[in-house]
Amino acid sequence: MVEAQSRVLRLVLLLLPALLAPPALCMPEGDAPASYAGAQLLRVNASTPDHKDTLKRLEESGAVELWSGIVSHKKTVDVLVKPDKEQEVKQKLRKVRAEYAIVINNLQDAIQNENPVISEEEMLLLEGRKGHRMTWHSYHRISDLHGYLDFLAQTYPQLCSVITIGxxxxxxxxxxxxxxxxxxxxxxxxxxxxxxxxREWISPASVSFALKELVENFEAHFHGQESTLGSMDWYFLPIANPDGYEHTHSRDRLWRKNRLDAHKGSCAGTDLNRNFGYRWGGQGSSRDPCREIYAGRSAFSEPESAAISNFVKSKASIMKAYVTFHSYGQYILYPWGYDRKVPPDYRDLNRVGQKMAQAIRAVGGSSYTVGSSATTLYPASGGSDDWAKGSAKIKYTYTVELRDTGRYGFILPAEYITPTGKEALAAIKVVAEAASQEP
Ligand SMILES: [Zn+2]
Structure with a gap:
């Protein structure tokens, strides 16, 4: 009897996230989850204009997806090729003598090895012992992550609270x-x-790692002799695109956009990081809903970007820093993204950016490149960072591209969560220190 009861309890606990999750209203019916069996990640040498044009044309025709974009200072581009296009793509690359190496031979295998399954026993043990289901040795569903935020607010009510901003x-x-x-x-x-x-799973994992450290190890981080970190408020939004995030867990690991018009299949969704209202719709964004960089119907047409901007704007007079985490590439980027220009105070941004990179190295982390967004990577308009700097007038605005530099790309194995989370925390503390000293 006791045995049966505990089995029922286990089942209820296991099903709880699914029961609590909002209904998936717009899920395309009957579609099997996307498979990347046989898909390859190529590192293509793109050192001549011919090479670059070929890659651009292949991308526009939908034959490949450029994971790393065409970056001016880099000679290679990470290119995803599905098996039905492999022949065509490799033929075209050979024609312009663009050399390539196969970095991942079968993406589906990489996806399967990325995230170790947590056993039912371990999950129940965790829940019982800690009061929440989050770990930082695997990538979790949104219910675990949100559950963890609620757990922190309940456990440390004098220190933190949860606000739903939209x-x-x-x-x-x-x-x-x-x-x-x-x-x-x-x-x-x-x-x-x-x-x-x-699809940039390392980002919510690292941001939640950083907030866990700051709350659960509060004394260690806030009570240093010189520290002024405790003199201000901190706002963390670990999952800015919850629908997209769930979609990457349930249907398509490589989904990037939000889930606007979900019935439109691969043409669904807006790129939220092209939907912000500063220089919206310019270079590096698209009006074509089928593109990965679709800017949306208008600036802030999406509830996610609108909610962020409304909330941040309501606190703009006190907001001294804005840091948004992405992957991958290991970059610390400051505005502008819309064009190869820099704001008047770029020296301050660069100085603090370099300190962030040093702090990351000092915690045993990897090497991050610092620079302005459009010059270091490529122009992209409608980004949240440009809006934070240009419209909300927030001084220390950064986009951080976390690990790695292309060995795994977006499919970074879960064992890298903790080391990458430590890097994110080190970077955040440097920005916060600079922010706290602003008038
Ligand atoms: Zn990104």
């Missing part, structure tokens, strides 16, 4: 964890978000 297209909450240290004057604040792009 809802996604499919009605999922955009949950922000606010940390308000006892020494905070409420006159300064820092914003940190992750997961605007759905």
């Amino acid at each position: 809802n996604s297209v499919e009605g999922r909450p955009l949950k922000v964890l606010k940390i308000s240290p006892p020494g905070s004057t409420g006159q300064k604040a820092i914003w940190i978000d992750g997961g605007i792009h759905a």
